[in-house]
Amino acid sequence: MTYKSLFVFTCVVALSLTAAFGQITENPRVEEQSAPYVKIKRVELTDEYTIVYMRFVERESPSMKRLNPNFRGMPDFQQRKVPSTSTIGLDPETRLYKPGEIDKKYKLIRAKDIPLDMRKEVYSGDTVNFVAYFERLSPGIEVFDFYEGRSTKETMTWNFYGVHIKNPLKKNAKSTAKVAPKTVKPAPQTPIEQKPEPKIEEKPAAVEDEYVMIKGTVYDSKTKNPIPAQITYFEKGDSLEFKSSSGNYRIGIDPKSNYDFRVLAKGYYGTNFSLAPADSSGKGSFSKDFYLIPLAVGETIALPNIYFETSKFTLLAESYSELDRLAGMMKDNPDIKIRVEGHTDNVGDFDKNLELSANRAAAVKKYLISKGVSEYRIEAKGFGATKPLAKNGSEEEKRKNRRVEFVITQIKTTQ
Known part of the structure; x- marks a missing residue:
C-alpha cells in the first residue's frame, strides 16, 4: 500500500469513527425524572435503533414499601439477601417523545435483561443493568422524553424528561426516524410474515389518544427563582405526586379526564389549579407556571x-x-x-x-x-x-x- 493510499484509508477510518462516536452519548443530562434510583447511563443511535442503556439500584431500607412499576414492596430485614417480593419490569408501551409533540413518538421494540410482560425479582441493594431498544429518533432531535406511563397508588413509573443526546441533523440522510420493517418477497410463509404488521401500526394510535403533557416551573413570587416543589394531582380517584428538585415539572395526563392540581413547597403558601384538557384548544401539551408566596411575617x-x-x-x-x-x-x-x-x-x-x-x-x-x-x-x-x-x-x-x-x-x- 502506498503512503497516499494509507493516508486516504486512515482519513476514512477517522471520519467513520467520528461519525460513530457522534451517535453515542454517555451519561446524558436529564432535566427531570420520576424515580431517582433509575439512571440512563448511555444512549446509542444506530441506523435502526435508539438504544438506551439503563441502571436500576434497589434501595436499602429497614422498612420500605416499594412502589416501582413494577415494584411492590420488600422490607430489608437483615444485611443479607433474602427472597424478595420486590419486582421490576419495563412496560411494553414505553415510548420516546420529542418534548411537546406527542405525534413525534418512537415505540419500544424490545428490551434486554429486563422483562416486558412479567416481573424480575430484585434484592435489597441489587443493581440491574438493562437495555431498551426503541425506533430510531429522527436526526436533529437532540432532546427527548422517555415516558413509561402514569403512576398509580400501586406503581411508580420510570419517566425521564429532557434527555440531552448527540443526534445532529444529517443533510443527506437516507433514512428517517422510524425505520419501516423490511418487506419480504411473497413466499409460502407470507401470511405468517404479515401478522406482526397490524400490531405495529395500531398501538401508537391508541397511545396518542390517551396521553398529553402539562409542563411548567414553580417559582418564588418575590425573587422569580425556581424552587423545589411537590405537585399532587387527582386522576380517576387516585392521588398522585410529582416531586421536582429544580422546580420544573412535566406530567403526562389523560386528555379525556379533568384534573385538580395542588402545588406545595416548603416555606411557601401553596396553590390549586384545575385543568380540563378536552375543553382546551391546546394540542399535545399545556404550559402552566406557578408563583408561590413565601411564608414571612407581614405577607x-x-x-x-x-x-x-x-x-x-x-x-x-x-x-x-x-x-x-x-x-x-x-x-x-x-x-x-x-x-x-x-x-x-x-x-x-x-x-x-x-x-x-x-x-x-x-x-x-x-x-x-x-x-x-x-x-x-x-x-x-x-x-x-x-x-x-x-x-x-x-x-x-x-x-x-x-x-x-x-x-x-x-x-x-x-x-
Missing part, C-alpha cells in the same frame, strides 16, 4: 375562592377546598399565627359593611378551628370598604374589593 395572601351567601356571612361549600388548604398550611407550620381580614366594596351603609366584613372573617376563623387549628393562632378582623384594591367604579372593580385575605403575624423561630 398578605389572598384567598381567591371564598364565597358567602349574598349580603350574609354564611360560607358556601365552594369555599371549603381553599380553606382546607389554609388549614393544612397552618397544621404543617405550627409556629405561624395569622390575622384573617374581611373586606367589602363601598355599596351600602358604611357601618353595616364593616360589621359584615368582620362577621365573614370570623366565619373563616370558625371554619379553621373546626379543622383542628388552635383558636389562639387566628385573629379575625373586618375592614369594610376602608382598604379597597380598586376604585369601585365598575362591577369588576367592586368584585376585587369584596375579598378575604390573611396576614402572617408571627413565625416563631427555633434555635
Whole structure:
C-alpha cells in the first residue's frame, strides 16, 4: 500500500469513527425524572435503533414499601439477601417523545435483561443493568422524553424528561426516524410474515389518544427563582405526586379526564389549579407556571375562592377546598399565627359593611378551628370598604374589593 493510499484509508477510518462516536452519548443530562434510583447511563443511535442503556439500584431500607412499576414492596430485614417480593419490569408501551409533540413518538421494540410482560425479582441493594431498544429518533432531535406511563397508588413509573443526546441533523440522510420493517418477497410463509404488521401500526394510535403533557416551573413570587416543589394531582380517584428538585415539572395526563392540581413547597403558601384538557384548544401539551408566596411575617395572601351567601356571612361549600388548604398550611407550620381580614366594596351603609366584613372573617376563623387549628393562632378582623384594591367604579372593580385575605403575624423561630 502506498503512503497516499494509507493516508486516504486512515482519513476514512477517522471520519467513520467520528461519525460513530457522534451517535453515542454517555451519561446524558436529564432535566427531570420520576424515580431517582433509575439512571440512563448511555444512549446509542444506530441506523435502526435508539438504544438506551439503563441502571436500576434497589434501595436499602429497614422498612420500605416499594412502589416501582413494577415494584411492590420488600422490607430489608437483615444485611443479607433474602427472597424478595420486590419486582421490576419495563412496560411494553414505553415510548420516546420529542418534548411537546406527542405525534413525534418512537415505540419500544424490545428490551434486554429486563422483562416486558412479567416481573424480575430484585434484592435489597441489587443493581440491574438493562437495555431498551426503541425506533430510531429522527436526526436533529437532540432532546427527548422517555415516558413509561402514569403512576398509580400501586406503581411508580420510570419517566425521564429532557434527555440531552448527540443526534445532529444529517443533510443527506437516507433514512428517517422510524425505520419501516423490511418487506419480504411473497413466499409460502407470507401470511405468517404479515401478522406482526397490524400490531405495529395500531398501538401508537391508541397511545396518542390517551396521553398529553402539562409542563411548567414553580417559582418564588418575590425573587422569580425556581424552587423545589411537590405537585399532587387527582386522576380517576387516585392521588398522585410529582416531586421536582429544580422546580420544573412535566406530567403526562389523560386528555379525556379533568384534573385538580395542588402545588406545595416548603416555606411557601401553596396553590390549586384545575385543568380540563378536552375543553382546551391546546394540542399535545399545556404550559402552566406557578408563583408561590413565601411564608414571612407581614405577607398578605389572598384567598381567591371564598364565597358567602349574598349580603350574609354564611360560607358556601365552594369555599371549603381553599380553606382546607389554609388549614393544612397552618397544621404543617405550627409556629405561624395569622390575622384573617374581611373586606367589602363601598355599596351600602358604611357601618353595616364593616360589621359584615368582620362577621365573614370570623366565619373563616370558625371554619379553621373546626379543622383542628388552635383558636389562639387566628385573629379575625373586618375592614369594610376602608382598604379597597380598586376604585369601585365598575362591577369588576367592586368584585376585587369584596375579598378575604390573611396576614402572617408571627413565625416563631427555633434555635
